[in-house]
Structure formats: C-alpha cells, structure tokens
Amino acid sequence: MPVVPVLLVLVMGLPILWLGLAAMTATGSNGFTATMLPTALRETVLLMLTVGLATGVTGLVAAWLVTHFEFPGRRIFDWALILPLAVPTYLAAYTYVEFLGFTGPVQQFVRMLTGAETLRDYWFPDIRSNWGASVVLSAVLYPYVYAACRAFFLMQSASLDLAARTLGASRARTFFEVTLPISRPAIVVGVTLAMMEVVNDLGAVQYFGVNSLTAIIYSTWINRSDFPGAAQLAVTIVLVIALLILLERAARRNRVYQSHRDSRVPPGRERLKGGWAAIASGYCTLLLGLGFGLPFGLLVYLAFRRVSPETVSLTLTALGPTIVLATAGALVTVVIGLIAAKQSAGPAVSRGAIKIATLGYAIPGTVLALGLLQPLGKADLWINRATIALFDWRPGLVISGSMLALVYVYTIRFLAVGHSTLDEAMKKRGDNMLLAGRVLGARGLGLLFRIDLPTLTPAILTAATLVFVEIVKELPATLLLRPLGVDTLATIVYSHANVSLFAQAAMPALFIVLAGLVPVVLATRIGSGRKL
Template sequence: MPRFSLLSVLTLLIALLVALPLAGLLLQALQPDDQAVWRHLADTVLADYAFNSLVLALGVGLGSALLGTGSAWLVSRYQFPGQRSLEWALLLPLAMPTYVIAYVYTDALQFSGPVQSSLRALFDWQRGDYWFFEIRSLAGLIVVFSLVFYPYVYVMVREAFHDRPASIEEVSRSLGLTRTQALWRVLLPMARPAIVAGVALVMMESLAEFGAVSYFGVNTLTTGIYKAWYSFGNPAAAAQLALSLVGLVMLALVLEKTSRGRARFHNQSGRKPKPQELTGWRGGLALSLCALPLLGGFVLPGAWLLVLALGEAGALLDARYLAFAGNSLMLATLASALALGVALLLGYATRIHNNRWLHGLKRFAIMGYAVPGTVLAVGVLIPLTALDHAWIAWAQSMFGVMPGLLLTGSMFALLFAYLVRFLAVAVHAVDSSLQRIRPSLDDAAQGLGLSRWQVLQRVHLPLLKGGMLSAVLLVFVEVMKELPATIVLRPFNLDTLATQVFVLASDERLAEAAVPSLMIVAVGLLPVLLLTRAMRRA
C-alpha cells in the first residue's frame, strides 16, 4: 500500500488540477446536444484542418531532421574553419519565436517587400512577368518552422554522435565500409532514438503553433479552435476541434515510441573518434552547409529586426511598450516562481516516497507540455467559466450582489494555464539536479537529527541552486514567448509583448512590431546562451 502523507496528497491534487482542462474539454465535447456540431464540422472543415495540420507536422519534422541531423554530423565528425563556433551557434534559432520569424520573412519576401521590389527594379519586371515563392502558404510555413525548430533535432543527434566510441567506426571500416557507408548503415541507425525523439518534439511544436499559422492564413486545427470560440462563439465546436488536435499530438507521441522500439540512450565509454580535418573547398562547403540554417533561422531575421527597430527607436521609451514589457515580466516572474514551487514539491515528494504511484502522478502532472496552448486555453476556460458562474449565482442569492469574474476575469486563468503548460520544463530541471544529490546525504543529515524539512532547507536547496535557476529561467522565457494561451486568456487591458507583436503584425504594421519582437528575442537568448556555455565546457 502506498504511504499517504501531506506531500502525497498535494501531488495527487496537482495531478487532478492538471487534468481539469482536458476533463473540461471532454465533458463539453460529449454533450448530447452538441453532437450535431461535430457532424457539421466533419462535413465541412474538419478534413481540411486535419490535413493541413498533418502535412505541416510531417513537413516540418522532415525538414528539421535533414537540417538538424546533417549539421550535427558535420560539426561532430569533421574539423573545418568555424566548426567550433558553429557547434554552439547552431542553437541560436531557438531564441527566435516562430511568429516573429514568420513576420520577418513576410516583410522581406512579400510582393511589396525589398527582395521582390529590387528584382523588379533590376530586371524591369512587372507583376506576372516572373515566378516567386509564396511565403504566406503551407510550404512557406514548413520552411520557416524548419529553420526555427531544427535545433531540437540537432542538440539530441549531436550528443548521440559525440557519445559513440571510435571502435564502432573502426570496425565498420575494417569491414570495408567507407565513411559515408558507415554513416548510413551504422551510425544513423544507432542515432535513430535521438532523431525520432527530436522529430517528435518538433512535430508537437508545429501542431501547437498559432501565431505564424494564423498570420499566413493557413487553416489548421489551432486556428480552427480560435475561430470556433471567438468568431462563432461555439465552445462545443472549439472543444471538439481541440480534442482532434490532442489526438494528433498523441499520435506523434505514439509514433515516437513505436519508432524507437526497444532502443535506449546509453552513455558510451571508450576512446572518442578523432574528427577528420577538412581543408580547401571541402572545408568551405562544410562551413557553408552548416551556416545556411543558422543564417536563415537567426542571423538574417535578427538583422532585419534590428534594422526595422532602429527606425522605430523612439518606441523603446514609449510608455505603452514599457507597460507591455512590464506586464510580460510580471506574468513571467509569477509563473516561473509558481512552477518552481510546484516542481520542488513534486521532486521532493518522489524522492522521499519512492513508489510507483507517486512517480506515475508526477508524469501525469507534467503532461500539459504536450498540449498545445490553444487547446489548453479552451480547456481552462470551460471549467473556470462554470465555476465563475456558480460563484456569481451564489453571491447573488446569498448577498444580493453581482461580483466580477473572479477566475476568468483576472490573471488566475492565465497563470493556471502557464503552470499546466510549462510545469514539465521546471520539473525536468529540478529533477536533473536532485538526481545528482546522493541519498547518503539525506541519511547522514537525518542521522544528525534533522527533520525532512530541515534536510530540504539546509542540504537540498543549497545544492539545487543551479537547477532552480535553470527552471526559473526556462519557464520565464517560455512564458515571455507564449502567444495562443495569452491571447485567449488574458484579462481586459492586459497586453504583453507577444500579444502586441501579434496585433501589430495582423494589422500589417511590421515595422512597429520589430521593437517588441526584438525584446522577446533578447530574452529568449538567455537560456540558449546558458546551454551553449554548457556545451563549450563539455
């Protein structure tokens, strides 16, 4: 029998709270009166939404796999000019929110943008005289998302290539395989768990994206959920589309699990292979191939934002932008502190009571990271709106007063959604630090008469400073960039940098959107720089 304690009960309550949004979606979608809504969706837009979402996820997964795996192979197996710098710089696109880079490429590549305008001026072309890639399309989304998301694959595959001992390649060469044949027949199959894990994460991120998809005018399940709730005022349709999107996300997770099969990650000991030195045109080619995704995913968009922002430099001191930045910082600070507290509680509970059901509850509590922000927002609104209505009815009957919307009309709903969405980020950071603390330290401290609270306060917390800082920083940046949940759940007159970028870009005021976009990118660089610092040390 599991041993129940205050920590165990709190862990159970957290897991139930995390399940509340999905439970609300399920109950709303299964209402008998709303089955006609589902039939209408199935007969009209559902197939189009699902097809576009699936093509987007598969296309971005393939593009990210090619860019991430190729660049990881080059920087881990070869030495060429700029290789050491590129090894960490290839992570920089992680700091660029997808909706920001989508706005940048649209501004640069649209018909009235500088690229096409320059081509028409140079060759004296008119409209219809030439073909140009349409950036605001499903194919454009796949290209843009691949440039932003490939680092998820790169960071995992690079580590997999680095961890392989030299003996594997030596045995392959002794069997008559060339270096290229060894890559395709031996090393890539061995790195498949890392590739599949990275691609699954990329597919989930693609399915969850809202801002760039909405701006490009591509109909996917995320934009359909938003339209159903706000444009048509139909929570049943929104709930049913949301469950369809959750189904696609779960499909991505199942594919990842099935593709890996029994494969596991293991640290390999032994001598590491010596990188092959590339000089001349070969070194230049390797440098160019690795630099292309970095240029497309960070350098060129960042430079374009900087140029646009310099033209709007006065906006940096504008009271409105300072207020937007203040709101973003406030929400990110509150959410990261809340996530850290809950992550410490879950981590400490499973450390003290090391049993299966508590570990299962913790895994259940962090599943919100796999739920797209739009889905989560609708799932949060359904139960909290019902609670608000019940509270108002009770207050009217008991006191004859009409109170406001206590939950959905305040920051509570937004902070709750942030907690559910990003708790996994904080838990993983705290757990990785907790696992490095030997259990013998706990036994020694308790042997000296310290209570469990004192052990946490005097032993664990000082040793957890690095993990706690990482948890706070990662959640802080994720909240700063989060758009769909923020735009749906924010109270009136509470705009953030992310929502302001979305509003300005939707009005085609891309130059004005550059300043808040650049602020978000600057904050997003913080965890990337910490990660690259750790990579350089390793």
C-alpha cells in the same frame, strides 16, 4: 492512494478532462467542425510530415558534420546551430514575410532590376502559403534534431566508423550504412519534438494561411463561439499528440541497442580540405543564417531603424504585464514543480501520477486555454453567488477575467520544465545531506529552509529562468485567456503583425528573442562543462 499526486493530476489535467467531457456530450455544434476537420487534419499532417522530413535531414547532416569532421568554423557552429530555438515560430513567420513579401527588400530589388511595378508584371513565389510555412518552421525547428543527434554521436563509439573506413567504405557509404541506421532513435526523438511544435503553433500557421487544427480551433471559438465544435477539434489534437508521444517513447526504448562510446576510442574527427571543407562550412552557415541570422538581423534593423516615443511606449506598455505574468508563473510553477519532484521519489503510483500531471508541456496552449474557459467561468459564477449570499456583493470575473487564469494555464503548460530540472537535481544530490540534517536535529521547516532548498538553489534558479522565458514567448494561451486591456510582448507583436504593422512592433519582438537566448546560453554552458 497518494493524495498529493492524484490532486496534481486533477488540477493539472482539468482542461483535458473538461474538453473530453464536452466533446462526448456535444450537441450544439453548428456543423463547421465536421466540414473543416478533414481539411484541418490533412493540412496539419502534411505540414508535420514536411517539417519532420526537412528538420530530420538538415539536423542530422549538421550534427554529423560537427561531430565527425574538422572544418573552418566548426567550434562556433557546434554551439551556434542551436540558436534558432531562441526565435519563436510566429516571429520567424513575421520576419520572413517582412523580408520576402511585396514590400520587402527582396521583391523591391527584383522590381528594380526588371522595371516591374505590380505583381502582375513579374512572378515571385508567395511566402504566405503552405510551402512557406514548411520552409520557415523547418528553418527554426531543425535544432531539435541537431541537438538530439549531436548528443547521440558524441556518446557513440568511433570504432564503428573507423572500422567501416578501414574496410574501404567511402564517407557517403559509411554515413548511409553505419551512421544513419544506428542514429534512427535520436532522429525520431528530434523529429517528434519538431512535429509537436508544429501542432502547438498558432501565430505562424495563421499568418501563412494554413488551416491547421490549432488555427481552426481558434477560429471556431473566437469567430463562431462554437465551444462543442472547438472541443471536438481539441480532442483530435490531443490524440495526435498522444500518438507522437508513443512514437517518441518507443524510440527511447530502442536506445538500449546503441553502441556506447568506448573510452579507449575517443570520438575522432577527420579534417576536411579544399572544396569539402568549404561545403561543410557553407552548409552550416546557411542553416544558421536562415534559422537565426535572418530573423534576428531583420528585427535588429527594424527595431533601431526608426526608434520613436511611440515604439518605446508600446514596448514598455507590454513589458510590464509580461514581466509580472512571467514572474508569477515561474514562481508558482517552480513551487509546484518542487512538490512534484518530491512526490516522484515515492512509490510507482506516485511516479506515474506525476508523469501524467506533467504532460501539459506536450499539449498546445490553445487546447489548454480552451479547456479552462468554461470551468473557470463556472468557478467565477459560484464565487459571485457565494459573495452575494454572504455580503450582498458581486465581485465579477475573479479568476477567468484576471491574470490568475493565465498563471494557471502557464503552470499547467510549463510544469514539466520546472519538474524535470528539479527532479534531476534532487537525484544528483541524493538523500545523504537530508539524513545528516535529521541526525543533527533539523526537522520540518528548519530542514527545508536550512538544508533542502539551499542545496537546490542552482536548480531552482535555472528552472525559474527557463519557465520565465517560456512564458515570455508564449502566445496561443495568452491570446485566449488574457484580461481585457492587458497585452504582453507576444500579443502586441501578434496584433500588429496581423494588421500589417509588424515593423512597428519590431522592438517588442526583439525583446522576446533576447529573452529566448537565455536558455540557449544556459544549455551551451552546461554542454561545455560536459564536453567529451
């Protein structure tokens, strides 16, 4: 049995193993879990289904338009429609409420037109509701479906569509009878990823008042200190995630039935004219505006409308810990990701163990943080007992009360990001360079630092950048495990938004979105280099 892969599974899987044990042996729950579980499951599933349906339709249509037709702005929309991924769901929620809420510009304009003064004088839909959560989450998560379907369409043969059109099928009939059926695997993959983001979200669902599983877990632990009940809910989330992963894997297996592009039939685009061209451009503009334009534009306006020493100080205060945590987390994650990537080249047992160890990316941060609270607390207890026995000194909370706990949970959460990037780079490089180095006498650390790492430098930098950005945006795990008095950009925005002071935290929020643009730009550059 390979030692390193098994050790990685145990270390990375500690939160889930601990929660599973706590859920099975739970005896102290106060009954709140049994009462809220049906409600939480119902609202979570309903939100997943509505967001899945909305993102599936909007993302598919957008990908179909930019890959099959030529219309004004298509080249810009081709890459720009991915930009909403730079906006975390909780920031989208805060900006939409700021824009559509009672004090926002839309309702101010309505009151100006109607002469109304209070909500009793006119009707306006309440954005802080289940339907509001569905709309906002769909607006920023549709790129998962768009990216999957766009890549799928670019790899497909244009001969299928051409044959259908030659036989007299209209655009609509070709879409519903040819394009839609063969693109189902890509749609399922994108929708599954969007649904997993819905399950993982905490800030947005809390703000909209949705009793989702993650929101109830957070409330059960923070407000009621009911760890057994929170563990039972966390295990329920893990089961939901496992079901989504199985669906996604099944969709990937179905890809063997796809018709790959014939090099003799390049992907052609039909030029739209008149009203159809305007509809296509308008549709893509609307998607981009709702998902990125409105949140980003409002953040820029709020951040620079009232620049004061207080807002600058607030931003700088949170920026320091954020950079430290993101840098430390990225460094540890990339190192472990490199070890995992090297183990992936081993036997089937090692590859299977590494796949299990990298599943943390699919688990909500709330669940991972909850699963680390007790084991890290016990580790601190053992450390204090040892130091008292040896040195008559009590260090206090060494792990659970420090940034080490956050670095640990970040590593578990984002190991898949670092591992996948490095694993792909190692497969592309191959072993020939390493074999040549060994023939020339390089061994051990010399081979590692003179040949192995230098040839992987671009992938290492890319992986570190992606993990760094993900940590900057991360909210749920940071809320639960951060040391007292330590705030990141995300937690500052969260705390201000929940006391109706989001405008004061617009500058930290803008920094988060700007950081989120980095992987989007990287993906766009990589995609442009592989353009078909």
